[in-house]
Amino acid sequence: MRTEPRLTRSVVNRLAVGEDGAVAPSLAVGVECRTDGANMVAQHRSVDRIERVRRRLDQTIGLLKLLGNPNLTRPDLTYNVFTSMGEKSEYLSMGYWKNAETFDQAGQDLVHLVADTAGVGPGHRILDVGFGFGDQDLYIHDHFSPARIDGINITPLQVDTARRKVAERGLEDVIRLAVGSATALPFEANTFDAVLALESPMHFDTRETFFHEALRVLRPGGKLVTADMIPMPGRRKVGLTRMLPMLAIRIFWQSPGANRYPRTVYEDKLRAAGFADAEVRSIREDVYPPFARFIRPRLDDPEIVARVHPLIRAVLKWQWGLEADLPGEDYVLASARKPVR
Numbered sequence: 001m002r003t004e005p006r007l008t009r010s011v012v013n014r015l016a017v018g019e020d021g022a023v024a025p026s027l028a029v030g031v032e033c034r035t036d037g038a039n040m041v042a043q044h045r046s047v048d049r050i051e052r053v054r055r056r057l058d059q060t061i062g063l064l065k066l067l068g069n070p071n072l073t074r075p076d077l078t079y080n081v082f083t084s085m086g087e088k089s090e091y092l093s094m095g096y097w098k099n100a101e102t103f104d105q106a107g108q109d110l111v112h113l114v115a116d117t118a119g120v121g122p123g124h125r126i127l128d129v130g131f132g133f134g135d136q137d138l139y140i141h142d143h144f145s146p147a148r149i150d151g152i153n154i155t156p157l158q159v160d161t162a163r164r165k166v167a168e169r170g171l172e173d174v175i176r177l178a179v180g181s182a183t184a185l186p187f188e189a190n191t192f193d194a195v196l197a198l199e200s201p202m203h204f205d206t207r208e209t210f211f212h213e214a215l216r217v218l219r220p221g222g223k224l225v226t227a228d229m230i231p232m233p234g235r236r237k238v239g240l241t242r243m244l245p246m247l248a249i250r251i252f253w254q255s256p257g258a259n260r261y262p263r264t265v266y267e268d269k270l271r272a273a274g275f276a277d278a279e280v281r282s283i284r285e286d287v288y289p290p291f292a293r294f295i296r297p298r299l300d301d302p303e304i305v306a307r308v309h310p311l312i313r314a315v316l317k318w319q320w321g322l323e324a325d326l327p328g329e330d331y332v333l334a335s336a337r338k339p340v341r
């Protein structure tokens with residue numbers, strides 16, 4: 001039976017699931033239209049458009065807040081607007097590409113490298129600092145079987161998403177994620193067998209303060225392992241034309257100047273904090289050049305164009321277009337042990 005289309009006022013209330021997974025009511029107020037199939041589609045399109053515009057506006061406001069913080073101490077503002085470039089995963093790191101062909105695989109391989117270097121194993125208690133959207137903790141749970149993973153992350157939006165993923169797997173008792181800062185870890189001394197920080201310590205205010213905190217919460221004999229971004233040894237001159245984009249890149253990534261020192265100084269600071277067996281090795285060749293080859297075309301992928309703010313794409317294009325593979329930047333895997341007294 002064909003139902004007669006009725007004239008209604010197209011005020012459509014619906015629940016919209018945002019990019020961050022948040023469920024928020026959105027209201028589309030349109031012109032008079034009929035509730036037959038075609039018009040319902042039109043209504044939904046208009047709601048979607050309004051939702052997209054709202055999201056863009058939020059991101060623009062977020063970016064303006066970032067610009068207003070030139071002292072580079074608010075990475076939570078960065079990660080309020082920055083999403084993963086992943087194919088299916090939501091990894092935020094640049095990944096470890098030695099044996100990987102996709103970004104998702106490279107993200108997993110970096111997690112594997114870090115957890116393996118820390119010697120994570122069954123029965124261990126792990127602290128993960130700066131866990132992004134939580135994919136890494138599910139990976140560590142599935143492949144290394146620690147007894148428990150605690151995670152701390154400064155960006156509430158990421159914590160919400162990560163918690164949802166953990167809940168979907170029914171793992172809330174094993175993987176406990178919370179908002180918090182690397183520089184004031186909310187845990188008792190001598191708690192963890194390993195502390196991991198995967199492409200996050202360059203943001204901490206400061207990395208050195210985190211070293212002290214990590215030492216405190218580790219059990220004697222426990223290991224700290226980081227994957228981290230630091231400058232290459234030696235000074236580089238920046239040409240005038242590059243200064244403005246470089247400044248935009250620095251502000252976007254909110255990484256304090258106090259964390260900009262090379263490998264040897266990194267090792268010294270680990271020792272000065274009280275760690276033994278400090279080792280910092282460069283893995284830059286398996287990170288920057290392959291990631292650069294991935295990210296350049298990815299930034300023009302229609303899927304990324306649709307969901308990433310044009311200003312963020314511009315910053316990333318500057319970053320990965322200015323130079324072949326960031327010759328002034330190092331990428332390190334660092335490890336150190338809390339001494340057994």
Ligand SMILES: C[S@@+](CC[C@H](N)C(=O)[O-])C[C@H]1O[C@@H](n2cnc3c(N)ncnc32)[C@H](O)[C@@H]1O
Binds near residue numbers: 136200
């Ligand atoms: C480049 S992302 C890496 C995320 C994740 N490890 C990954 O590889 O997908 C940096 C992460 O560090 C977190 N972060 C930055 N500063 C932090 C702080 N002071 N304490 C805890 N987490 C922090 C950010 O929220 C973000 O999740």
